[in-house]
Amino acid sequence: MSAPVLPRVPRIRPRPPVNVLVGIDPVHCRPAHDAAGLGAHHRIRHAVFVAEQGLFTGSDADAHDARTDVIHVLALHAGRPAGAVRLYPTGPGEWLGDRLAVLPEFRAANIGAPLVRCAVAAAGARGARLMRAHVQVANERFFHRLGWRTDGPVETYVGHPHVPMCIEPAALCPWLAGTTPR
Template sequence: MNALVGVDPVHCRPAFDAAGRAEHHRIRHEVFVTEQRLFPDSDVDANDARTDVVHVLGLHDGRPAGTVRLYPIGPGEWLGDRLAVLPEYRTAGIGAPLVRFAVAAAEARGGRLMGAHVQVANERFFHRLGWRTDGPVETYVGHSHVPMSIDLGAGLCPWLTG
């Protein structure tokens, strides 16, 4: 075992370099194309080419384990999407740090509100992280999702630091 006592094995960071971006896209492809079949060939879209998009890579003990993507959609408004965790890391606590990192990154960039289209099975997970449901179940990329959001800009909340 390579874990150190008292040291969190999870680390999230923007995927700025080519290697990090390749890992980010590899994880998304494995989860959304191969495993969940949400997209037929690729989940890459025009948002991936935006200069203001933040591609985030979640590492567990230094190994790429998950991703999330975020970008502004209007003045003070951000959208988080493409939250993906590889199956072998789903019990390793990667998801919450990825969501918290995305929220903090949007807030640090002047965001006041962040939204997401969350798979129905993950709605309670987002509620535990302080998000609220913003409407009925809707079809997003051909599957049932729940529109959710969280207010930003109030400084660090207890759930963000915990």
């Protein structure tokens, strides 16, 4: 009697390693303080608002960028600059967030939500009771999912239709405003 013929098991071939960070969020948002961080922040804004969307000609930089109370937030995805947002006070207890930009190659990587949350938290930590933004119409639903509310009819902002929106920073993160214990 002959030995039973076993099916041939295919040989396992090595594959290149997959870049997965298990249990680690690859997105890190932080204020840009040094020249490298500010440069990356402005390059992202230029790539999105000037080169891609054509909202500005030449540069999207304005007088607000030179203010000392402006916070330029940079989002890194696995260490690579991926998004940016700018925020600054507009009056007692009020802040404005603007220039939210995510590079096209990172738009599926959930960069926008952490950027918006970081901006709201930063404003709230600095005493903001209300944060406002002029949001492109296509992004209104995204902001609603983050707790923002529509604050008026569609208006023209930088020559294009935008929706005025607002949020109370303490409502998003009460412990940042010192209103609840951690």
